[in-house]
Amino acid sequence: MSDFEIDSADIFSEGSVRLYRQPTDRPFTPENILNIETDITSLARFHTAVDATFKQESQLSAQTPFAWNPEFGYVTARPELCGTGLEISALFHLEAMNLIGDLEPVLNALTGLRMSAWGFCNDGLRNAAHLFRVTNLQHLGIDERDLTARVGRVFTDLVQQEANARIRLVEELPRLFEDAIVRALAVLRSCRLLSEWELLDIVSPLRLAANLGFLDGLSRNEAKALMDKRLNLIPSSGSTSYEEQQERDRQDAILADKVNKRFKGVRLNAFAKEWLT
Amino acid sequence: MLCELCHNHEASGVLHRKDANGEDEELYVCQDCLKANGKAGKPPKPAKPTIITENGEEPPAFIKNFLDAAVGLIEGVTGGEMPQEKKCRVCGSTWKKIKEAHIVGCPDCWSQFGKEIREEFLSGAYGPKHLGKIPEKAPDGKPSRAFLEKELKEAVARQNYRKAARLRRQLDELDGNGNGGDK
Numbered sequence: 055m056s057d058f059e060i061d062s063a064d065i066f067s068e069g070s071v072r073l074y075r076q077p078t079d080r081p082f083t084p085e086n087i088l089n090i091e092t093d094i095t096s097l098a099r100f101h102t103a104v105d106a107t108f109k110q111e112s113q114l115s116a117q118t119p120f121a122w123n124p125e126f127g128y129v130t131a132r133p134e135l136c137g138t139g140l141e142i143s144a145l146f147h148l149e150a151m152n153l154i155g156d157l158e159p160v161l162n163a164l165t166g167l168r169m170s171a172w173g174f175c176n177d178g179l180r181n182a183a184h185l186f187r188v189t190n191l192q193h194l195g196i197d198e199r200d201l202t203a204r205v206g207r208v209f210t211d212l213v214q215q216e217a218n219a220r221i222r223l224v225e226e227l228p229r230l231f232e233d234a235i236v237r238a239l240a241v242l243r244s245c246r247l248l249s250e251w252e253l254l255d256i257v258s259p260l261r262l263a264a265n266l267g268f269l270d271g272l273s274r275n276e277a278k279a280l281m282d283k284r285l286n287l288i289p290s291s292g293s294t295s296y297e298e299q300q301e302r303d304r305q306d307a308i309l310a311d312k313v314n315k316r317f318k319g320v321r322l323n324a325f326a327k328e329w330l331t
Numbered sequence: 332m333l334c335e336l337c338h339n340h341e342a343s344g345v346l347h348r349k350d351a352n353g354e355d356e357e358l359y360v361c362q363d364c365l366k367a368n369g370k371a372g373k374p375p376k377p378a379k380p381t382i383i384t385e386n387g388e389e390p391p392a393f394i395k396n397f398l399d400a401a402v403g404l405i406e407g408v409t410g411g412e413m414p415q416e417k418k419c420r421v422c423g424s425t426w427k428k429i430k431e432a433h434i435v436g437c438p439d440c441w442s443q444f445g446k447e448i449r450e451e452f453l454s455g456a457y458g459p460k461h462l463g464k465i466p467e468k469a470p471d472g473k474p475s476r477a478f479l480e481k482e483l484k485e486a487v488a489r490q491n492y493r494k495a496a497r498l499r500r501q502l503d504e505l506d507g508n509g510n511g512g513d514k
Contacts, residue, residue, distance in 0.1 A: 082422075082437045119468055121438040124477055126448075127461030129441045131434050133452035136441070138463040195458010 058224065058329065060217045062097065064265045064278065066209065069094030069144030071107045075120040076130040082121070084131045090114065094144060097209060104142070104202050127194060137194030142205045145187050146212055147281075149262045150219035152184045153234060154227060160215060161186070168192040169208055174254070175289060182251055183258040183281060188212065224266065228330040234259040235268070235322060242317040247303060248310040254284040260320075268326030271319040334361035336368070419443050476505055 073090040080086040090110050094103040123129045127137040151157040164171050168191045173181025190205050223231045238256045242248075257280045263269050264277040294302070322330070334342045340361035346368055350356040360368070389395065416425050424436030426447050433452075435441060441448065449457070465478045479502050486495040 076438075078438070082435070084434060115466060115468075120466060121441075122466050122475070122477075123438060123441045123445075123461070125445055125460055126441050127463055128466075129435070129438055131436075133429070133433065133435055133448050136453070137457070137461050140463075192457065194453065194461055197463040201463075 058266045058268075058325075060220055061265055061274070062213050062217060064261070064274065065147055065213045065216045066097045067145045067147060067278070067282070069100070069103075069142070069209075071103045072141040072143075073107050073111050074130055074132075074135045074139040074141065075111065075114070075128055077118045078121050079118050082131050087130045087132065087135065088114070088120075094142075097213060100206050100209065101202070108198070135193065137192075138196070138198050138201060139193060140198055140201055141189060141193070142202070143187055143189035144209055145185060145285075146216065147183075147185055147258070147261065148212075148216050148219075149184045149258050150223045151216055153230060153259070154219050154223055156215070156219055157184070160212070164188065164208070167204070167208055169205070174285070174287070182255045185258075185281070185285070220262065220266065224329050231259075231263075232322070232326075232330040235263045235326075239317060239320060242313050242320075244314065245310045247306040248313055249302075249306050250284050250287055250309065253309065253313065254281055254287065257281055263322070263326070266326075268322055268329070270321055270323040272317075334359070334364055336360050336364040340364075417443070473505065474501055476502065479505070 071092045071094060075088045075090065076082060077086065077088055090107055092103045092107045092110070094100055121129050123136075128139040129136045130139070148157055148160075151160060161171050169188055170191050171186040171188050173186050174183060175181055188208070190201060192201065196204075238259050241256055242253075242260075257277060260269065260272060261274075261277040261281055264272050264274050269277075334340050335358045336346075337360075340363065342359035342361055344360055344362060344365040346358045346360045346365055348356060348358070348368065416427065418425050419436055419440045420443065421439040422436040424440055426444050429435055429440060429444060429448070430451060435444075435448065465481050466475050467478050469475045479498050483495055483498040483502065486492075486498060
C-alpha cells in the first residue's frame with residue numbers, strides 16, 4: 055500500500071502580519087490609523103513576513119512619528135489597539151480535527167494562549183467548512199519578539215495537530231472519513247437547491263480527500279479554489295420578503311445544476327479504496 | 332431656555348441668590364448676567380433631615396448620633412455636590428464621550444483616562460504595561476526619553492560605559508541641563 059502525503063500548505067492557507075500605528079501629524083481619528091501589512095504566503099515565510107513589516111514601519115517612522123505612551127505603548131484612536139499594535143493572523147482548514155472530535159479542545163486551548171479562532175458563520179451559531187482565522191489577542195504586556203515567537207509556535211503546532219489528525223482519520227477511522235466523503239458527493243451530485251454557504255460547508259471534507267489524493271475528477275487546487283471563492287460570503291440577514299426568497303431559490307437552483315454537472319464524475323479512486331475499505 | 336434676568340441670551344449657568352423676602356432662589360441665567368451678579372455660589376445646603384421614629388418620637392441618642400455621623404460622612408465624600416466630569420487637557424474629551432463613541436480623542440487622553448480605558452476596553456487578554464518597542468524619536472523630533480532610558484539601562488548592563496555616558500548627556504540635554512557635563 056503506497057503512502058499518502060499530507061500537504062501543510064492546505065492546512066495553513068493564508069496569513070498576514072499587521073502593525074497598527076497612529077501618525078501624530080494627522081488628526082487623531084480611527085480613519086487615520088495606519089495599517090502596515092505583509093502577507094504570509096507560507097508557514098516557512100512567517101518570520102520573513104514579520105521582519106519585512108517592522109522594516110517598513112521603521113522607514114515610515116523616520117518620516118512621521120507615531121503616537122506612543124509609556125504605559126500603553128503605541129496608542130491609536132481605537133482603545134483596543136495599543137501596546138505593540140502587532141496583529142498576526144492566518145487561516146487554517148481543520149477538517150480532520152473536526153471529524154475525529156478534537157477541534158473543540160484545541161479551540162479552547164487557543165483562548166488560553168490569548169489567541170482567537172473565528173470561524174465562518176452563516177447563521178451566527180455554527181462554523182461552516184471548519185475554516186478558522188486564528189489571531190493573537192494580546193497586544194499589551196508582551197514584547198514583539200516574544201509575541202512573534204508565541205504566535206509562530208501556535209501556528210506550527212496547529213498545522214502539526216491537523217496533520218496528525220488527518221493521519222489518524224485515515225488509519226484509525228476510515229469508515230467515518232469515507233462516510234463524510236460519499237455523503238458530500240451524494241449531496242453535490244443530486245441536490246436541487248444549493249446555497250453558496252452550503253456548498254462551502256459540503257466541499258470541506260472533499261477538499262481534505264482531494265488533498266490526500268483520494269479523489270478522481272477533482273484536483274487539490276480546484277477543491278481549494280471552490281472554498282477560497284466563497285470566503286467573503288456575507289451572512290444572510292434574518293427575514294426576507296417573498297420576492298427575495300424567490301430570487302434566492304432561483305440562484306440556489308442555478309448553483310445546484312452547475313454543481314450536479316461538475317460533481318457527476320467525481321468519485322473515490324482506487325488509492326482511496328486501499329486506505330478506506 | 333432664555334436668561335431669566337435679561338431675557339436676551341440663552342441661559343448657560345445657575346445663579347443662587349436671596350430674593351426680596353430673603354428666601355433662597357435659583358435662576359437660570361446667561362454668562363453676562365452671571366458675571367454681573369457675582370459668581371454663582373454653591374447651592375444652599377438642604378436642612379438636615381429630622382430623624383423620628385414611627386411613633387413620632389426622637390430616636391435614642393446613640394442611634395441619632397450614629398445617623399448624623401453617617402450623613403456627615405456621605406457629605407464629606409461628595410463635598411455636598413456632584414463632582415465635575417474630568418476633561419482631557421488637550422482635546423477636551425470626557426470619559427463619557429470616549430466610552431460612547433469607542434474612540435480615544437488624542438494621545439493625551441491615554442494618559443488621563445488610562446485607568447478607565449483599561450477597565451472598560453482592555454480586560455482579559457491585555458497585560459499590565461507595555462513591554463515592547465520604544466520609538467527612537469518623540470513626536471517633536473527630539474530623541475525619545477523612554478528610548479534613551481532603555482538604551483542607558485542596557486549599556487550599563489553590558490558595562491559599555493562610554494555609550495552610557497553619551498546617553499546620560501543626551502538625557503541631561505532633554506532635561507534642559509544641556510552643558511554636556513556629568514551630573
